[in-house]
Amino acid sequence: MAAAVALAEKGIPVTLFESARQLGGRARGVVHQDTQLDNGQHLLLGCYKDTLSLIEQVGGNIEQDFLRLPLQLDLHGHFALQAPRLPAPLHLLAGLLRAQGLSWTERLSAARFMFALRQANFKLHGDMTVTELLDRYSQSDNLIQKLWEPLCIAALNTPAQIASAQVLLNVLRDALNQRRSDSDMLIPRIDFSALLPKRAANHVKKRGGHVLMSCGVENLLPHEHGMEIVTKRGSLFFSHVICATPPSAAARLLRPIAELSPVVELIDALQYQPIYTVYLQYPSHVRLPHAMLGLYQRFSQWLFDRGRIAGQQGLIASVISAEGLHQCLSRDELAQKVIAELRAEFDIIDLPLWQKVIAEKRATFACTPNLQRPKQQTPLPQLLLAGDYTDGDYPATLEGAVRSGLCCATQVMRFVPHHILPG
Numbered sequence: 001m002a003a004a005v006a007l008a009e010k011g012i013p014v015t016l017f018e019s020a021r022q023l024g025g026r027a028r029g030v031v032h033q034d035t036q037l038d039n040g041q042h043l044l045l046g047c048y049k050d051t052l053s054l055i056e057q058v059g060g061n062i063e064q065d066f067l068r069l070p071l072q073l074d075l076h077g078h079f080a081l082q083a084p085r086l087p088a089p090l091h092l093l094a095g096l097l098r099a100q101g102l103s104w105t106e107r108l109s110a111a112r113f114m115f116a117l118r119q120a121n122f123k124l125h126g127d128m129t130v131t132e133l134l135d136r137y138s139q140s141d142n143l144i145q146k147l148w149e150p151l152c153i154a155a156l157n158t159p160a161q162i163a164s165a166q167v168l169l170n171v172l173r174d175a176l177n178q179r180r181s182d183s184d185m186l187i188p189r190i191d192f193s194a195l196l197p198k199r200a201a202n203h204v205k206k207r208g209g210h211v212l213m214s215c216g217v218e219n220l221l222p223h224e225h226g227m228e229i230v231t232k233r234g235s236l237f238f239s240h241v242i243c244a245t246p247p248s249a250a251a252r253l254l255r256p257i258a259e260l261s262p263v264v265e266l267i268d269a270l271q272y273q274p275i276y277t278v279y280l281q282y283p284s285h286v287r288l289p290h291a292m293l294g295l296y297q298r299f300s301q302w303l304f305d306r307g308r309i310a311g312q313q314g315l316i317a318s319v320i321s322a323e324g325l326h327q328c329l330s331r332d333e334l335a336q337k338v339i340a341e342l343r344a345e346f347d348i349i350d351l352p353l354w355q356k357v358i359a360e361k362r363a364t365f366a367c368t369p370n371l372q373r374p375k376q377q378t379p380l381p382q383l384l385l386a387g388d389y390t391d392g393d394y395p396a397t398l399e400g401a402v403r404s405g406l407c408c409a410t411q412v413m414r415f416v417p418h419h420i421l422p423g
């Protein structure tokens with residue numbers, strides 16, 4: 001979508017093929033029991049500049065479409081960090097020094113760690129796992145369990161023992177280091193399909209582009225000066241193709257093309273991590289103390305009160321990121337665990353009116369140290385790759401996906417004769 005919008009904006013005719021009946025991919029709206037949900041509760045950071053500008057470019061209004069929370073991490077009753085209204089990075093320093101649930105030594109040790117990372121410009125000499133990095137900086141088990149591990153899983157969707165320290169630092173560099181608002185947490189008030197892809201599709205169509213739904217690409221056939229796209233509805237020829245599918249679908253499409261075997265090898269080597277979201281619709285009077293809060297050493301990692309966020313009273317989303325014991329439970333068993341946790345933590349004695357567990361088993365690639373990701377450019381100049389899994393310094397996130405799309409659009413524009421580009 002990011003690529004399509006950027007190209008359509010320049011007057012380049014774009015056709016977008018979507019295999020599903022709806023837009024959004026891994027960030028899409030889902031309706032259950034007449035209630036608008038997402039396939040998973042998404043959260044953006046203030047530093048996701050390209051995604052936020054794209055949403056604005058296609059007609060969104062960031063302050064209306066999102067609930068904006070200043071940086072805060074609250075593990076109900078066990079840990080609380082709230083960044084005061086100071087310029088970055090002082091806001092984080094003050095937040096760490098005042099954090100509840102840590103000893104004085106731990107607060108100082110966390111602050112010293114952040115200071116050392118800043119001094120090093122958030123750049124490691126060699127990548128390593130997050131656990132190894134935390135070990136080097138003598139972060140205590142308590143600090144790791146309450147602060148760094150939840151942060152790592154939230155940012156990279158990969159457990160600290162196997163997660164890339166450098167990629168985590170890339171996110172910390174952008175979120176914590178420059179402007180205070182970069183670390184703001186933005187929670188969508190509307191479903192994700194409405195927030196971005198539907199608006200983007202309209203934007204593209206208004207500029208002469210086409211959006212073909214339920215029209216999966218079955219084959220990509222390279223020609224000397226372009227590429228043929230084969231779908232069930234027939235074939236079409238284009239000067240350039242940006243393949244913006246999830247990695248497994250990209251591998252399927254690229255595998256028959258001999259020149260692309262090194263790219264396919266990289267995609268085949270990716271491993272994946274799940275994200276589960278348990279939605280519970282309670283009677284409308286049920287509320288959590290905050291719009292978003294974490295639980296310590298429970299199945300539920302983060303809870304979102306959709307009543308406080310979007311007026312969906314009584315609707316609670318429990319997010320469980322990365323691999324773990326929850327994968328051994330059936331959906332019903334997992335929902336029962338979450339219900340029991342809500343009862344134990346918040347005395348919620350009501351039973352939910354309904355529950356819905358959405359398991360995205362391949363939510364993101366596992367973001368491990370020194371991971372080689374395929375570049376946007378391929379050995380075929382007429383074929384580019386976009387998506388959160390392609391080369392970049394971010395983990396699998398909306399921002400990573402948008403940046404890759406913009407990079408592809410820039411590459412395509414280099415081939416378009418200048419006399420047909422407006423302005």
Ligand SMILES: Cc1cc2nc3c(=O)[nH]c(=O)nc-3n(C[C@H](O)[C@H](O)[C@H](O)COP(=O)(O)OP(=O)(O)OC[C@H]3O[C@@H](n4cnc5c(N)ncnc54)[C@H](O)[C@@H]3O)c2cc1C
Binds near residue numbers: 019025217
């Ligand atoms: C549950 C969950 C929670 C998440 N939470 C967050 C979060 O809080 N913050 C964050 O930044 N990121 C989050 N992510 C990650 C984020 O959603 C993804 O990084 C992002 O959506 C990836 O976008 P993409 O365009 O690369 O791929 P996708 O969203 O997977 O889009 C690929 C599209 O290609 C289509 N397609 C597939 N095959 C074909 C074909 N043959 N022909 C045509 N079309 C095809 C698919 O239908 C899909 O629409 C989350 C992901 C999940 C699953």
